[in-house]
Amino acid sequence: MPGQSSVEWIDIVVILLYLTATVYLGWIAYRGTKSGADFLLGGRNAHPIIMALSYGATFISTAAIVGFGGVAGLFGMSLLWLTVMNVGIGIFIAFTVLGEPTRRIGHHLGAHTFPELLGLRYQSKGIQLFAGGLIFLFIPLYAAAVLTGGAVFAAAQFGIEFEVALLVFAVITAAYVIPGGIKAVMYTDALQGAIMIFGMAVLVIFTFTVLGGITEANQSLTDMADMVPASLQAIGHQGWTSMPAFGWGSTTYDMWWTVVTAIILGVGIGVLAQPQLVVRFMTVRSRRELDRAVPIGAVFILLMTGVPFTVGSLSNAWFAQHGTPLHGQVIEILNEDKDRALVELMRPTPQGGWETVISATTGQPASAPLQIAERQIATDANGEVFELVSGRAPAIVYARGEPDKIIPTYITEALPRWFGVLFFMTLLSAGMSTLSSQFHTMGTSAGRDLYERLSGKPSGSQPSLLVMRLAIVLGLIVAVTISYNIREDYVIARFTAIFFGLCAASFLPAYVAGLFFRRVTRTAALASMFVGAITSLFWLAFIKAREAGAIGLVQRFTDGKTSLLADYPNWPSVDPVLVALPLSALTLILVTAVTRPPETSHLDRCFPERAKR
Amino acid sequence: MFGIDDPWVLLAYLGCFVMTAVSLVYGLIRRNAAPDELTVEDRVWALEEKRIEDER
Numbered sequence: 001m002p003g004q005s006s007v008e009w010i011d012i013v014v015i016l017l018y019l020t021a022t023v024y025l026g027w028i029a030y031r032g033t034k035s036g037a038d039f040l041l042g043g044r045n046a047h048p049i050i051m052a053l054s055y056g057a058t059f060i061s062t063a064a065i066v067g068f069g070g071v072a073g074l075f076g077m078s079l080l081w082l083t084v085m086n087v088g089i090g091i092f093i094a095f096t097v098l099g100e101p102t103r104r105i106g107h108h109l110g111a112h113t114f115p116e117l118l119g120l121r122y123q124s125k126g127i128q129l130f131a132g133g134l135i136f137l138f139i140p141l142y143a144a145a146v147l148t149g150g151a152v153f154a155a156a157q158f159g160i161e162f163e164v165a166l167l168v169f170a171v172i173t174a175a176y177v178i179p180g181g182i183k184a185v186m187y188t189d190a191l192q193g194a195i196m197i198f199g200m201a202v203l204v205i206f207t208f209t210v211l212g213g214i215t216e217a218n219q220s221l222t223d224m225a226d227m228v229p230a231s232l233q234a235i236g237h238q239g240w241t242s243m244p245a246f247g248w249g250s251t252t253y254d255m256w257w258t259v260v261t262a263i264i265l266g267v268g269i270g271v272l273a274q275p276q277l278v279v280r281f282m283t284v285r286s287r288r289e290l291d292r293a294v295p296i297g298a299v300f301i302l303l304m305t306g307v308p309f310t311v312g313s314l315s316n317a318w319f320a321q322h323g324t325p326l327h328g329q330v331i332e333i334l335n336e337d338k339d340r341a342l343v344e345l346m347r348p349t350p351q352g353g354w355e356t357v358i359s360a361t362t363g364q365p366a367s368a369p370l371q372i373a374e375r376q377i378a379t380d381a382n383g384e385v386f387e388l389v390s391g392r393a394p395a396i397v398y399a400r401g402e403p404d405k406i407i408p409t410y411i412t413e414a415l416p417r418w419f420g421v422l423f424f425m426t427l428l429s430a431g432m433s434t435l436s437s438q439f440h441t442m443g444t445s446a447g448r449d450l451y452e453r454l455s456g457k458p459s460g461s462q463p464s465l466l467v468m469r470l471a472i473v474l475g476l477i478v479a480v481t482i483s484y485n486i487r488e489d490y491v492i493a494r495f496t497a498i499f500f501g502l503c504a505a506s507f508l509p510a511y512v513a514g515l516f517f518r519r520v521t522r523t524a525a526l527a528s529m530f531v532g533a534i535t536s537l538f539w540l541a542f543i544k545a546r547e548a549g550a551i552g553l554v555q556r557f558t559d560g561k562t563s564l565l566a567d568y569p570n571w572p573s574v575d576p577v578l579v580a581l582p583l584s585a586l587t588l589i590l591v592t593a594v595t596r597p598p599e600t601s602h603l604d605r606c607f608p609e610r611a612k613r
Numbered sequence: 614m615f616g617i618d619d620p621w622v623l624l625a626y627l628g629c630f631v632m633t634a635v636s637l638v639y640g641l642i643r644r645n646a647a648p649d650e651l652t653v654e655d656r657v658w659a660l661e662e663k664r665i666e667d668e669r
Contacts (some may be wrong), residue, residue: 004637076622077617077625077626078621078622080622080626080628080629081625081627081628083625083629084625084628084629084632086630087632087633087636087637088631088632088635091636092632092635092636092639096639100647106658107652107654107655107658108654110657110658110661112661112662112665140635163653214615214616215615215616216616217616218615218616218617219616220616221616222617222618238619239619241616241617241618241619241622242618242619242622243619243621243622282662283659283662284657285649285651286647286648286649286650286651286657287647287648287649288644288645288648288649289649290645290647291639291640291643291644291647291663292640292643292644293635293640294636294639294640294643295636295639295641296640297636298632298633298636298637299633299636299637302629302633306629314622348622374616448665557616
């Protein structure tokens with residue numbers, strides 16, 4: 001039933017069944033050793049499907065579904081450009097352009113991690129250490145986003161505190177990744193991918209059906225443009241089926257720069273340099289398998305991003321038509337013909353009157369744009385008579401101003417409870433498959449890329465394995481701490497965007513150039529990575545207002561401003577990737593031009609196909 | 614069209630399906646186009662990868 005929130009025995013049974021199936025498949029895979037390497041050695045027919053689902057399940061997490069779905073609920077369908085990027089770049093370009101060269105060079109050089117691939121390609125221990133260190137330091141931020149996404153939903157679905165949900169999610173993750181679940185077991189990933197497909201298919205069919213069909217649903221959302229909250233209109237929100245206002249030099253364009261640079265470009269491009277995804281290409285048997293995985297991967301990503309972005313946006317239409325009625329007093333008429341108004345929210349008092357609702361975040365009387373359904377005469381707390389209106393509001397009002405809660409609130413209020421449990425399975429699947437690869441990457445960065453390189457200990461030595469496990473435990477603690485302490489705004493999407501943008505700016509030019517160009521030098525690659533990382537981190541700490549404001553360094557130097565460029569509109573909304581990635585690429589080109597080319601013998605090892613010509 | 618008035622959002626809406634369709638067509642056309650042979654080097658890499666995974 002909508003709105004009910006408590007853990008029921010059936011929920012526990014379903015969750016336990018799911019966990020049992022996951023452990024069982026993991027065990028079968030462990031005994032039958034169906035990891036990526038086993039498929040490469042023996043498997044043929046089933047591999048492209050399993051590889052695509054496994055890659056997709058690693059790619060998509062609770063961050064995409066809850067975090068970015070919530071951002072779509074706030075900002076609207078402009079986020080569908082991210083789906084275009086995810087399918088077009090994250091799957092099509094990644095598999096058809098980067099996949100095969102990565103696989104070939106990785107095998108030629110014997111690389112088994114992303115930092116190792118870069119280090120061996122450029123014959124540089126420093127590059128491997130730098131890449132491993134950067135990943136180890138910042139991937140907990142991304143893991144925190146995934147944990148928060150799962151915990152926010154579990155809290156809403158089962159009516160428990162966020163902190164309890166986070167603890168449970170962290171314990172399940174620890175049980176999954178620490179004892180050996182970090183192995184790249186592709187069957188488990190594929191099972192999780194299949195559950196995700198089913199969950200998303202039900203979600204989109206339900207939403208369009210309840211809103212009367214595709215065109216009717218979209219049209220009702222288009223007709224709600226006048227209900228966009230004033231704070232969002234002020235930064236350029238023009239409606240949930242419109243792009244934000246575009247321009248430069250005024251804060252009324254801030255939303256465009258946030259949506260397009262941080263969310264669409266940062267994440268859309270950043271996926272190409274995700275360490276946990278790049279290594280997947282090396283476990284592929286051949287180019288043919290990559291080609292065959294493209295269609296399955298594309299459909300999977302279309303469902304996993306297109307559905308939450310569409311449903312997140314459409315949740316506004318659902319709440320405006322079917323949400324729990326809210327009450328209050330009209331402050332301002334928004335649309336007389338459609339009877340929409342900005343309303344100061346009120347609630348009944350035990351004495352039978354009405355009192356103003358005070359916002360927990362601002363401490364001021366809460367207000368919301370309402371689609372008015374009913375008017376009546378009522379008395380306020382002072383006994384004065386006034387006109388009380390009742391109506392429904394956009395999704396963000398029901399999510400109490402927190403975009404990360406839009407999808408969980410929609411699922412618990414709009415859909416039957418059984419779907420909530422199924423959706424929790426979907427999120428658990430999405431979360432676990434991504435978290436296991438994140439912690440796997442974290443562990444190998446610390447053990448193989450940092451400890452073994454620095455100590456000179458051989459691969460697989462006991463101290464190295466210990467370092468790896470300690471790194472995973474430490475990473476989990478850091479991720480949980482971040483998730484516990486930082487909950488403001490759309491933090492899930494922001495953390496994801498920060499990590500994706502940082503990876504793009506630091507690694508993408510050196511990685512792509514390393515695959516295709518013989519002339520690129522070691523010094524250029526290291527310089528490019530350094531410039532990309534430093535520029536990104538500087539921009540986050542001093543320019544990007546939302547992050548710089550949270551970090552707090554700028555306030556110390558500027559009498560409370562949240563950005564060094566606070567007086568120059570739009571700059572504080574521009575994502576680091578827009579500046580850091582071009583600078584990183586330019587550095588690579590310029591330094592390559594003035595440094596000595598790599599040895600031919602090494603290049604022949606990297607590109608034996610070209611050497612034979 | 615489809616209840617969306619903004620051409621840029623409509624383009625994104627359609628773009629999602631066009632990109633997916635391109636990927637489907639690509640997969641069909643290239644289904645058997647590339648060779649599928651396991652070289653000695655690939656086998657050595659996979660055995661080493663397996664050894665690393667088993668140790669973890």
